[in-house]
Amino acid sequence: MELDPDTCYKAVASHDRRFDGRFFVGVSSTGVYCRPICAVRTPKRENCTFYETAAAAEKHGFRPCLRCRPELAPGHGLADISGRLAQAAATLIDEGFMAGAGVAQLAARIGVTERHLRRLFDAEFGVSVHEYAQTQKLLLAKRLLTDTALPVTEVALAAGFGSVRRFNDVLKERYGLTPLAMRKRAADGMADRLVFELGYRPPMAWGALLGFLAVRAVDGIEQCDGEVYSRTLSIEAGGRCHAGCVRLEHVARRAVLRITLSGALAPVIPQALGKVRRLCDLGCRPDIVDAHLGELAARTPGMRLPGAFDGFEIGVRAIVGQVIPVVQARRILARLAQVAGEPLPEAAQAGLTTPAGQAPLTHAFPTAQALAALPDEAYRAAGVTAAKTRTIRALARSVAAHEIDLDPHAPPEVTVAQLRAIDGIGDWTAQYVAMRALGWPDAFPGTDYALRKVLGVDTVRGMQAKTAGWAPWRAYAAIHLWHRYEALKLQGSDIEEQAA
Incomplete structure (x- = not known):
């Protein structure tokens, strides 16, 4: 990224949050480097140099500011940088x-x-x-x-x-x-306690993101209570499995998410925080995405692309959810978690309060190894059909053998092709996984029923023509359209009439 010094200095002088994390300013008179939003007195222009990363600023001899704390700046989205x-x-x-x-x-x-x-x-x-x-x-x-x-x-x-x-x-x-x-x-x-803050570039449609997660929350693994999202997670590091819980709260006035981790996750803090960043798409540039989507984004500015704590989990969710209501899919996934997921240690559950009417957090989502080895009768008892059992097991074996990588750094075109080669995975499932597990901003499940209804389109060619102008942000467009579809259903509106 080429940094224009005059533009950067204007951002520093105005404390413009759109540039937070996009660059850092080194101040020669103090020897520190700051975020563009630092609340200290604006330094003189001749004392400022600008760097794309904190590492570049430190390479040139600057120390991090103790007030604005550069470590709290939001990062880059996957589509922000050419490389x-x-x-x-x-x-x-x-x-x-x-x-x-x-x-x-x-x-x-x-x-x-x-x-x-x-x-x-x-x-x-x-x-x-x-x-x-x-x-x-x-x-x-x-x-x-x-x-x-x-x-x-x-x-x-x-x-x-x-x-x-x-x-x-x-x-x-x-x-x-x-x-x-x-x-x-x-x-x-x-x-x-382990409490951290992760910044983002406003606006953020937290209510819409939380609503998306709440509709799909699996009992025993996730909870949504008012403005708070909690879930279990398990991270393998150093030959050990570290299981615990994470709690997310939105602090809008400071443009941060407050993250609370179980003490058991202390050895894997950077990995846990990385998963939160991906889940909430904290590297998003809403100024760019919303401007490109135009009227579609105007109703809900700052919409995020819901990511994943684990790519394999998203793959299993997508397979289970094929052609059945979301509520039914949630029940099946909850039963799978009970029989194949690792139970949460008692220490990790200490201090957790279960919201009224919700199941307690008890299990981590099953690993690829666990679902690859799960017998047919256990799948049947959970309510998984024989065809979906074969598909889940095939995906689990491929992931466990490292033949398919469902992390954000994986090449999306190659990964989508690998997924579609598995019997039982079509374009909808592959594109959905690319959206959420890979964080690919241009993925689009064009055969989705809700998307077709809200757009008033019946053919694949018609869908391609209708959505071509939203590239390379069609995944964000899909989230906006799903959000609109759910809103129209709640209002009891005629969806096809509204689309027309």
Whole structure:
């Protein structure tokens, strides 16, 4: 991304949230770098230099601002940067991949050579892979010291440092502070729990996002209570499975989501926060998407593309939900979770309150390995047909064998083709998985009944003609259309008449 200094300075002077996370400003008079929305007095233009990433600012000798906290800035969406592979690598680094791996393993994970990854990364971010990873580890450690009461040893390990001594040395060298000094500055009001804030670029249609998730919430795994979404999750790291719960609350006045994690998830904080970012599409640029969709987005500005905590889970949900009502699909998925999902440890359930009329959070969603091995009678007891059982098992085996990758860094065209090659998975299912599991902004399940009804279109060719102008944001268009369809149903309106 080419940064125009004059445009950047205007954004800094106006504290424009649309640019939050798009660049950082280094201030030579203070030696710190800030987000464009920093509330401090606007620095003089001649003292400002602008950087695309926090890593680039630190490479040039700047320290992170303790007031605006650059580690809280929203990230990039997958379609924001021309180098999708470089962004995929950066996302994996953000989520702690390099805590136990090197550049070669990272390159293999996204399917390129190490040399090619280094070239891509330097071209997109202006820093090396190692420089970017070091900055992300330090910013995560800074966040953990500021926002949690975790012991320094746990902070060092969670951030990916091999030892406390190494952590102390790097922190002192880069930021001029020891861990205890940094914690002392942030000690006031610090609670003994894992609570974080993740920023986004407003507006955000939180009510619409929550409504989408609530309609599809699976008992035992998810809860929606008023303005709060909670669910279970299980993350494998370091040869261990870490299971717990996550709670999401919207703080609109500050343009952040407040995230509360179970203490059992302390070793996998970056991975858990990464899943939240994907689920809520926090890297979205609503100014770009809404402007492109025009009138379609005007009714609900800031609509997000609901992502996934786990791509395989979305695949199973899509298969189970084929040609049956959402309510029936939810019941089947809840029964599958009970028989094949890992029960939540009692410690992870401590302090959880179950909203009235909702089931408690008890199980993680079944893994690919668990559903691949689940016997036919267990599928039948859960209400899964024989045909869907074969399809789920085929997908589970492919994912477990690493033949199909359902993470956001996977190439969407290739993955959609792999999914459609599985008996029982058609275009609707493959496109739905591409939307939510891969976060692909141009995926569009054009055969969907609700989409056809609300658009008043009966043919595939007609659907293509009707939606062509929304590319490359057709997945967002689909979410808007589903939202409109549900609203029209609630109003008792004639959907076809409204579409016309």
